[in-house]
Amino acid sequence: MSHPSAVGLTNGTEPLPDFPQLRQCPYQPPPGYRELRENQGPVVRARLYDGRPTWVVLGHAQARELLIDPRLSSDWSRPDFPSPSPRRKAIQKATILVGMDPPEHSAYRRRLISAFSVRRTRELSVSIQRRADELVEAMLEKGPPADILGGLALPLSSHTICRILGVPYEDHDYFEEQSALLVSPQVTEDDATQALMNLRTYLTSLVDRKEKEAEPGDGLLDTLVSEDLADGSLSRDDVIRLGIILLMAGHETTASMITLSTFTLLQNPAQLAVFRADPGKAALAVEELLRYLSIGDVAMRIAAADITVGDVTIREGDSVMLSTSEINRDPAAFEDADVLDLERGARHHLGFGYGVHQCIGQNLARAEMESALTTLFTRIPGLRLAVPAEQVEIKPAQSGVQGIYELPVAW
Template structure:
């Protein structure tokens, strides 16, 4: 029985040990790294069907949930104040409705000039410092950290603290390091929520905490989620997108040649990279699908990196092709739990990637791809450092 997940050996390809899962069988039993058996889903249609099925739960406190996450993340996701994304409706929808207006396409259009300014200011600083540099610390991480800080009303002066805390939660050297980082970040957010600067946290406090619709603890955990997800994932996408484009020069040339292709190109990058490899769920009722029956209490792992390379959904799926139609990927999930911040992530990628390659036309890697240290399994895929020059 195959073990899941497995370590990537390439920044932009799923683990080579997953070939057995790509034989066209859309669901099969596998053994998780924690020893638990669960259903892994690699079929595109079956993944979308299950993610939209009310008999499939995102609540980590349900028996049988496949908890292949770092210990500190598990502690947050199973706490009484756990974030809304790991709750089911109606509680999930109740909190999501409090936030959704901040992440609409219309709202992101209003934010676009500010995001663009952040991107160009960050490139100015990077160019002034000169090559070589680490793209992660010079560009990929500062851009989304600044943007999400401004949106939430989190002082960017504290960015080194919250960036390190988020990294330690996901990739701490020991469980103790991860747990301490979680406690520190929750304490920081709880204090900030008492008297927040202008931004989304302040609006949530005025509209929902002060009216009794949300507790201060709920606000702190929600803000922690938005802050962490708002910079960590997009930073990884920027970095891996740069690697992928530089490693595919003919695709990079097409990307540079026509700004009108940027939105479609970003969708292909999201599909191809799939930095969140797994979406975790559990069945709360028996579900018959694809000639098998998932029993109530059995774990379900949507193998997103494989779903996004399913041959029945994407022609020649292992080919990186900026000309393809890839918008039906599941990089942001699917159904009621689809990523709240996807419009923000897209806006940042639409602006950051073209600006970087336009203003630094000689950008190139300063280390071979096979020498880059990849992040471990059970976390957001990426690299913690990317040496570049120009």
């Protein structure tokens, strides 16, 4: 399907705004989104990097309505499926599960759900807490300054996804490096494609090794190899592609949330005092941080049929982008939506999506955030930024996962 060029794309008499836009502050949505919602409504027209027009959903109620509508497709294999950046487009070519519609999506998800269940998360919580303790202790022994991303957030999330999948932790440096290329806004489509090929080669070798083991391990990949691959219900390619998407999603997003949450709390001393006063309410605080930060800022869809939402008609074949950061700041859904309130308890946020594509790893992410933040602020009560806040570099919106590149701290 061909799409109009950027030239001449207008909304009435004005040129269409670009999407996505850049954050000016790591923990605030791009200011242009608020202006769009207030001036034009919760579902607006915009323009993607390649000039293609798109609908952008900025309202909470409209997002919930659309995310459970089967006419809104997540099928990345469609040749006309939209993308917010060239790098994201490269990733879409090589992954499964996220970019599928039911019933195919449901069949894959059922094979994974037990590895990310509440029960499995509870079983892993001791290991997660032990690793958080070790990492914070190592920071204290080395002394300041320290980097929260490299010293705590990334190794904790990598350790956890390795345990879940059955990936040797000694390989974590390699897959972290390749995964970082996939989420970095600074790489080209060719670089992202090469990183995917490298991850594929690594996982192919790992699957080969697991097939030869006399007894399977307790990781998800071990189960997929010993059961689903062995009985032919999954192909080797299926197992490898599932491994790629879980490795990518399983550590980058959580590491970004831990790092950005730390920065946000340090910038909001009154709320940090609330957090320190009662660590038993960490689960409540994590929920608000998930809403407030909304690091997975762009959800991509395409209309498989005409859809009417409010006074807007989305036509078959239209691109639809959902801006989670602005959706979770909708004043119609959250009172004082721009205020960080760790006692809010707003579990109806869409930080993990909604409907059949709601994040499968959300229980695990919550557990990691609780352990990391509680341990960090309990063990290091004098924690502070080691550089001025304005020197903390923001990841551009096109990265897909919002965050910061590093967070230097002292005490």
